[in-house]
Amino acid sequence: MTALAPSAITAHPLACLNCGKTHDAPRPAAVCESCLGPLDVVYPADRVLPDRETISARPHALWRYREWLPFVGEPVAATDIGWTPLREAPRVASALGVRRVWLKIDALSSGTLSFKDRVVATAINAVHAFGLDAIACASTGNLANAVAAAAAREGIPAWIFVPEDLEVAKLVGTLVYNPRLVRVRGTYDDVNRLCAQLADEYAWGIANVNLRAYYGEGSKTMAFEIAEQLGWRLPTAVVAPMAGGSLVTKLRKGFGEFLSAGLVQGSSPRVYGAQASGCAPIVRLVERGEGPLIPERPDTIARSLAIGNPADGLAAARILRESGGGAAHVSDDELRDGIRELAALTGVFGETAAGVTYAAAKALAARGALSPDDEVVLCITGNGLKTAESLVHDLKNVPIIAPRLREVAALVS
Ligand SMILES: *Cc1c(COP(=O)(O)O)cnc(C)c1O
Ligand SMILES: [Zn+2]
Numbered sequence: 243m244t245a246l247a248p249s250a251i252t253a254h255p256l257a258c259l260n261c262g263k264t265h266d267a268p269r270p271a272a273v274c275e276s277c278l279g280p281l282d283v284v285y286p287a288d289r290v291l292p293d294r295e296t297i298s299a300r301p302h303a304l305w306r307y308r309e310w311l312p313f314v315g316e317p318v319a320a321t322d323i324g325w326t327p328l329r330e331a332p333r334v335a336s337a338l339g340v341r342r343v344w345l346k347i348d349a350l351s352s353g354t355l356s357f358k359d360r361v362v363a364t365a366i367n368a369v370h371a372f373g374l375d376a377i378a379c380a381s382t383g384n385l386a387n388a389v390a391a392a393a394a395r396e397g398i399p400a401w402i403f404v405p406e407d408l409e410v411a412k413l414v415g416t417l418v419y420n421p422r423l424v425r426v427r428g429t430y431d432d433v434n435r436l437c438a439q440l441a442d443e444y445a446w447g448i449a450n451v452n453l454r455a456y457y458g459e460g461s462k463t464m465a466f467e468i469a470e471q472l473g474w475r476l477p478t479a480v481v482a483p484m485a486g487g488s489l490v491t492k493l494r495k496g497f498g499e500f501l502s503a504g505l506v507q508g509s510s511p512r513v514y515g516a517q518a519s520g521c522a523p524i525v526r527l528v529e530r531g532e533g534p535l536i537p538e539r540p541d542t543i544a545r546s547l548a549i550g551n552p553a554d555g556l557a558a559a560r561i562l563r564e565s566g567g568g569a570a571h572v573s574d575d576e577l578r579d580g581i582r583e584l585a586a587l588t589g590v591f592g593e594t595a596a597g598v599t600y601a602a603a604k605a606l607a608a609r610g611a612l613s614p615d616d617e618v619v620l621c622i623t624g625n626g627l628k629t630a631e632s633l634v635h636d637l638k639n640v641p642i643i644a645p646r647l648r649e650v651a652a653l654v655s
Contacts, residue, residue, distance in 0.1 A: 251315040253371040256281040256455050270372055270452035272441055280557070281455045283312040291503050294474055304360060304463035310499055311364060312459045318370050319396050320363035324463055326351050328471035328619070333587040334600075338607040340616040344477070346468055348623045349592050354391045354415070355625035356384035356546075356593075357464065357489065364460035365449035366392045374447040376401055380437040381450075382430050382485060382546045383412030384624055389449055390419035401446060403433045408545055411628040429540060431551045450486070454553065458488045465496025468619050469506050476501075477511050479567065479612060481603045482621035483595040484515040484524050485547045487558030489623070494561040511619075512567035514611070515558060516602030518542035518594075522571035524552055527559040529569070535559070543574050543632050544594040546624055568611055572601040578632060580604070584622075591626030599623070 253268040260279025265271060271281055291309050300306035304324025305317050327347045335343040353359030362385070369377045376399035379389045386402045393400035400421035404413070405428060417423050426433045434451070441452040449457050469476055476497060482490050490513050497510045517525045520542030527535050535555040540548035552558070562569055572580065577594055580601030585591050592600070599620055606612050643649040 251313050251318050251367055251371045253368055253456060254283050254285055254312045254314070257284045268371070270368070270374070270441070270447055272438060272448075272452045272454060280554075283455050283459055285310075285312075294470075294505060297470065297505075304363060304460070304467070307463055307466045310459075310462060310466065310496070312456050313364075313367055313371060317363070317367050319366045320353070320359070320392055323351070323353050323359045323363040325467060328468060329588070329590075331588045331620075334584070334620070335618075337583070337587060338603055338612055338618065339614060340607065340612050340618050341614060342617045344468075344472070344619050345588060345590055346464060346619050346621050347590060348464065348621065349590065349596065349625040354384070354387040355628065356388065357461070357621070357623040358384040358388035359392075360463055361385070361457040361460040361488075362388040362392045362449060365389075365447065365453045365457040366396065368453045368456035369398070369447040372447060375399070375445040376447070377449060378402065378437065378440070378444075378446040379449040379451075380404075380430065380434040382548055383408045383416075383628070384546050385450060386416040386423070387412065387628075390416045390421040390423070393421060394419040401440075403437055403440075405430055405433055405545075409629050409631060411630065412545070415628060430549050431537070434549075434551075434553075450553075454488075458492055458554075461489045461492035462496035462499065464489070464621065465493045466500060469497065469500050474506055476506050476508055477617045477619045479512040479514060479616050480619045480621065481514045481516060481599055481606065483544075483547055483599045483602075483623055484517050484558055484569075485549045485552065485595075487515075487524050487552045487554035489621070490515045491554050491557045491561050493621075494565055510565060513562055513565040514567045514602065514606055515562050515569040516598045517547055517569070517571045518544035518577060518598050519571045519573045520544070521548045521550055523550060524555045524558050525569040525571040527555065528562055543629075544577055544598050545629070546593060546595045547598060568606070570602040570605045570609075570611075572598055572605060576601040576605075581626060581633060582636075585626070590622060592622045593624035593626050593629040594632050595624050596622045596626070597632075
């Protein structure tokens with residue numbers, strides 16, 4: 243394998259959130275080399291930020307917010323990702339008993355139908371910026387799809403590691419792009435541990451391991467788009483699913499950055515995180531209120547969220563609290579009902595994670611966390627066609643008939 247040619251794009255440096263140590267020469271790193279703390283991108287203090295008009299005039303892609311993304315220079319890959327629909331859902335607002343509801347529909351993301359296209363857009367530009375040999379990831383499914391597709395588009399090698407027993411569409415929807423797909427006997431947490439070791443062995447950019455700081459910044463664009471698509475306003479509350487805990491953390495960061503830049507006014511939305519009861523280590527940490535995150539062994543059909551030891555779990559629990567929001571977990575039966583009800587009320591078929599989000603929003607409304615004054619955005623992060631087996635039993639209620647008028651007449655009467 244040959245390294246990529248040096249690219250016009252360069253990456254901002256990283257600093258440790260724990261001890262403050264900065265890596266002057268940006269390079270792939272999973273954790274701080276001094277204290278093993280989490281790393282974050284350092285933006286130049288003197289960078290010039292665009293105003294609303296400048297942003298509005300740019301192409302409809304997440305790079306319209308490029309000053310808040312971790313690079314200098316023009317993106318060289320995934321240039322057209324982002325700007326997914328924000329659609330108002332009045333019947334959901336009635337069901338929840340709140341003033342207004344919108345769906346942020348990353349299930350229709352133009353890359354591979356999930357929010358992971360955002361994080362891969364920044365990760366693959368980091369691969370270019372660092373001139374790495376290949377892109378890789380540890381994935382619960384959607385990241386695998388997004389990395390494999392982005393790599394195919396660029397013609398660069400991809401190594402994809404997943405738990406062996408993912409949904410068929412997540413596996414086939416990765417393999418079709420012809421990456422090196424490897425199914426690992428174990429949970430996502432086993433796969434992730436393996437990838438942490440691989441990061442030391444090979445010159446690979448592992449999207450959610452040694453490129454994690456760059457990857458995570460891509461998630462902020464969901465917050466930026468929500469604000470701009472609402473007409474440069476903020477909702478009062480946002481509900482999003484949690485796997486590793488990165489998305490909710492970056493939603494809060496994104497809203498905060500737009501407030502500091504003066505692009506929106508008011509207060510930052512309350513952020514609510516949703517998980518499946520069969521894997522809810524972050525929700526349970528929020529409920530306990532303090533102490534360490536206690537890892538869990540996942541047992542849920544919400545495979546995309548089945549991370550028992552989430553990398554950003556502590557940070558996620560903290561920002562949910564700080565934002566004035568909270569968390570809820572729902573059973574697999576509730577999440578199946580959530581998928582059905584969301585589809586029936588909006589025409590949007592979300593994956594299991596969307597069922598979790600919708601059902602959690604109902605639980606939050608029922609316990610009074612969402613109130614009649616609220617304007618709520620539900621983040622629909624993945625597409626239902628990828629997890630169709632979750633509802634396959636529903637087909638048993640569908641009549642099968644001979645092609646005869648009287649057989650239909652019997653159904654109509
Ligand atoms: C990955 C993923 C998320 C959120 O993941 P975080 O690791 O918490 O950022 C949400 N929904 C879907 C469908 C996903 O694939
Ligand atoms: Zn450190």
